[in-house]
Amino acid sequence: MQVYFATSNKNKYREAKEIIGNVKRFEFNHIEIRSDSLEEIAIEAVKVAYTKIKKPVFVEDTGLFIKSLNGFPGTYSGWVFKKIGNKGILKLLKGIKKRGAEFRTCIAFNDGTRIKTFFGVCKGKIAVNERGKQGFGYDSIFIPEGYKYTFGESKSLKNKLSHRYNSLLKLSRYFKKNKFWESQHVRDIIKY
Amino acid sequence: MQVYFATSNKNKYREAKEIIGNVKRFEFNHIEIRSDSLEEIAIEAVKVAYTKIKKPVFVEDTGLFIKSLNGFPGTYSGWVFKKIGNKGILKLLKGIKKRGAEFRTCIAFNDGTRIKTFFGVCKGKIAVNERGKQGFGYDSIFIPEGYKYTFGESKSLKNKLSHRYNSLLKLSRYFKKNKFWESQHVRDIIKY
Numbered sequence: 001m002q003v004y005f006a007t008s009n010k011n012k013y014r015e016a017k018e019i020i021g022n023v024k025r026f027e028f029n030h031i032e033i034r035s036d037s038l039e040e041i042a043i044e045a046v047k048v049a050y051t052k053i054k055k056p057v058f059v060e061d062t063g064l065f066i067k068s069l070n071g072f073p074g075t076y077s078g079w080v081f082k083k084i085g086n087k088g089i090l091k092l093l094k095g096i097k098k099r100g101a102e103f104r105t106c107i108a109f110n111d112g113t114r115i116k117t118f119f120g121v122c123k124g125k126i127a128v129n130e131r132g133k134q135g136f137g138y139d140s141i142f143i144p145e146g147y148k149y150t151f152g153e154s155k156s157l158k159n160k161l162s163h164r165y166n167s168l169l170k171l172s173r174y175f176k177k178n179k180f181w182e183s184q185h186v187r188d189i190i191k192y
Numbered sequence: 193m194q195v196y197f198a199t200s201n202k203n204k205y206r207e208a209k210e211i212i213g214n215v216k217r218f219e220f221n222h223i224e225i226r227s228d229s230l231e232e233i234a235i236e237a238v239k240v241a242y243t244k245i246k247k248p249v250f251v252e253d254t255g256l257f258i259k260s261l262n263g264f265p266g267t268y269s270g271w272v273f274k275k276i277g278n279k280g281i282l283k284l285l286k287g288i289k290k291r292g293a294e295f296r297t298c299i300a301f302n303d304g305t306r307i308k309t310f311f312g313v314c315k316g317k318i319a320v321n322e323r324g325k326q327g328f329g330y331d332s333i334f335i336p337e338g339y340k341y342t343f344g345e346s347k348s349l350k351n352k353l354s355h356r357y358n359s360l361l362k363l364s365r366y367f368k369k370n371k372f373w374e375s376q377h378v379r380d381i382i383k384y
Contacts, residue, residue: 034223034271072275076268079226083264084284091284092276 003175004057006030006049011136012060018159019168026053036075038063039117042108050110058109058171062163064138066101066126068093077138086130086141099125103142103163107171116174120166134158195367196249198222198241203328204252210351211360218245228267230255231309234300242302250301250363254355256330258293258318260285269330278322278333291317295334295355299363308366312358326350 005016006028013025028049032041042061049057063077069092073080080088093099105120124144132140132152140152144161151158159165197208198220205217220241224233234253241249255269261284265272272280285291297312316336324332324344332344336353343350351357 031226034226069280070275072272072280074275076271079268080264083262083266088261088264088284091286092280094283094286 001056004053004055006046006053006057006059012062012164015159015162015164016060016168019165020172026057028052028059032061036071038075038104038106039108039119041075042106042117043115046108046110046115050112054112056109056111058107060105060107060164060167062103062105064101064103064142066093066099068096068098068100081137086138089126089138089141090129093126099127101126101142103138105163105167107167109171109174118167118170118174120163120168120170122161122163122166193248196245196247198238198245198249198251204254204356207351207354207356208252208360211357212364218249220244220251222251224253228263230267230296230298231300231311233267234298234309235307238300238302238307242304246304248301248303250299252297252299252356252359254295254297256293256295256334258285258291260288260290260292273329278330281318281330281333282321285318291319293318293334295330297355297359299359301363301366310359310362310366312355312360312362314353314355314358 003023004026005013005023006026007013008027008029016023026049030045030048033044035041038061042059045059045061046057049059061075063074065071065074101124103122107118109116109118122144124142127141127143127150130140130152131150132154134155135152135158139158140150142151143149144151144157147157149157151162195215196218197205197215198218199205200219200221208215218241222237222240225236227233230253234251237251237253238249241251253267255266257263257266293316295314299310301308301310314336316334319333319335319342322332323342324346326347327344327350331350332342334343335341336343336349339349341349343354
């Protein structure tokens with residue numbers, strides 16, 4: 001059965017397609033609830049998405065959580081990015097040595113009978129300067145743990161390691177286990 | 193008839209009481225919608241508040257809009273304050289000469305038959321350092337136009353000039369015009 005990714009963000013859809021292949025986009029402009037929980041936000045959104053499309057659908061909510069900023073910009077990452085961008089984040093961290101941060105994603109999938117959530121985390125730190133143009137959003141200031149490059153410098157690195165990748169992988173496994181969806185592409189991903 | 197101010201913020205209630213006197217607090221913890229419009233947020237909130245209290249009730253939503261930060265922190269001012277505080281705002285503005293900002297308030301009043309909104313604005317700029325402890329939130333970094341002091345340095349200044357004062361004044365006038373509510377205190381305010 002065809003699965004849809006409900007999102008207004010073409011970059012997120014492109015990433016999901018690169019990772020799991022067999023997914024269609026459902027253009028979805030939804031005002032999310034205010035919450036510090038990605039899961040709460042995703043569950044509410046996927047309920048609404050299903051009422052509109054009436055087909056198996058998932059949404060995702062992602063945030064960048066910076067430790068020394070009490071988790072800022074967190075679940076408001078998209079909005080904060082539009083307002084102050086990477087330059088603003090780097091300014092807030094100027095002179096701060098502890099630069100630990102993590103990207104977190106929560107995917108919520110709704111097939112009309114149940115809602116399941118899948119989490120992905122990618123630990124790392126905030127770079128001192130912006131580097132690379134292969135990603136979007138905060139990618140050019142995020143260096144994953146154990147690497148020297150930012151996600152903006154290496155799209156292939158991001159697709160292998162990222163919070164979104166990890167959560168999509170869990171979603172793919174769930175589909176496979178439940179024989180919801182079989183494709184060569186998904187099997188490849190799972191063996192990765 | 194008794195009017196209620198639905199808020200979870202005791203500081204806002206204290207200010208409203210100092211300005212309009214005859215108001216009771218309705219303890220109200222509501223998750224606001226995400227929006228860049230204070231009015232949209234306030235209208236949605238007061239609809240919910242009325243369904244709970246079933247008495248004439250108003251809510252207010254306030255934001256600090258900094259021009260050189262594209263209106264940040266705007267309608268997310270409360271959340272941003274918890275995360276990065278005044279120190280964060282000052283850091284974001286470090287080295288920036290254009291420091292223009294305004295506080296905006298929207299009050300939404302619901303008497304069960306109609307919803308009315310009232311706006312208040314206070315123009316000013318962001319100080320270079322935090323000053324004063326008489327206010328709360330961003331008061332200690334906000335200098336109203338035509339003055340040298342921050343709102344944090346002078347509570348009386350704030351109560352005379354502020355966005356919240358202006359919007360509460362309009363609310364009081366509306367009550368008086370509609371003979372909704374008469375009190376010496378309100379008449380005094382209106383003559384101010």
